[in-house]
Amino acid sequence: xxxxxxxxxxxxxxxxxxxxxxxxxxxxxxxxxxxxxxxxxxxxxxxxxxxxxxxxxxxxxxxxxxxxxxxxxxxxxxxxxxxxxxxxxxxxxxxxxxxxxxxxxxxxxxx
Numbered sequence: 001x002x003x004x005x006x007x008x009x010x011x012x013x014x015x016x017x018x019x020x021x022x023x024x025x026x027x028x029x030x031x032x033x034x035x036x037x038x039x040x041x042x043x044x045x046x047x048x049x050x051x052x053x054x055x056x057x058x059x060x061x062x063x064x065x066x067x068x069x070x071x072x073x074x075x076x077x078x079x080x081x082x083x084x085x086x087x088x089x090x091x092x093x094x095x096x097x098x099x100x101x102x103x104x105x106x107x108x109x110x111x
Contacts, residue, residue, distance in 0.1 A: 013039030017050060026077075027055035027088055028069055033076035040077070047079060055088035056098065063101035070105055085111045 013024065013035055022045075026036045033054060040050055054077075056069045070085060085102060087095050105111050 010035045010038035010042055014042035017043035017045045022049060023051045023053070025053045027057070028073060029055065029057040029088055033073055037077035037079065040079075051083045052077065052079070053084040053086065054082050055086045057088045058090060058094050058098065062097040066098040066101045067105065070102075070110060074110060081110055083111075 017024075017039060024036050024040075026033050036052065040047055040052075043050075054073045056066050056073075059065075066087075070082075073082060073085070074080060085105070087098060087102075102111065
């Protein structure tokens with residue numbers, strides 16, 4: 001099966017952006033945030049014209065874990081913000097601290 005994961009490359013993503021795609025769904029778990037960041041820079045699109053979604057995989061504990069992951073995401077994307085940052089596959093009781101941290105990240109302009 002061919003997926004974005006098996007073909008992940010900044011050239012393919014940049015070509016999609018240049019053809020009019022305006023939403024990119026990435027995630028820490030997919031390991032493609034760097035490719036997305038490079039692709040946005042390679043494409044003719046401005047960052048503010050691309051809606052970027054990323055997700056935190058809740059393996060790193062609590063507020064510090066989600067904030068570290070978000071900061072790494074922003075570094076990989078070479079961006080100061082993502083448009084939407086979600087908790088990937090949340091389980092009962094796992095994420096209250098993480099949710100509070102994400103509301104703070106929103107106030108800081110990271111989301």
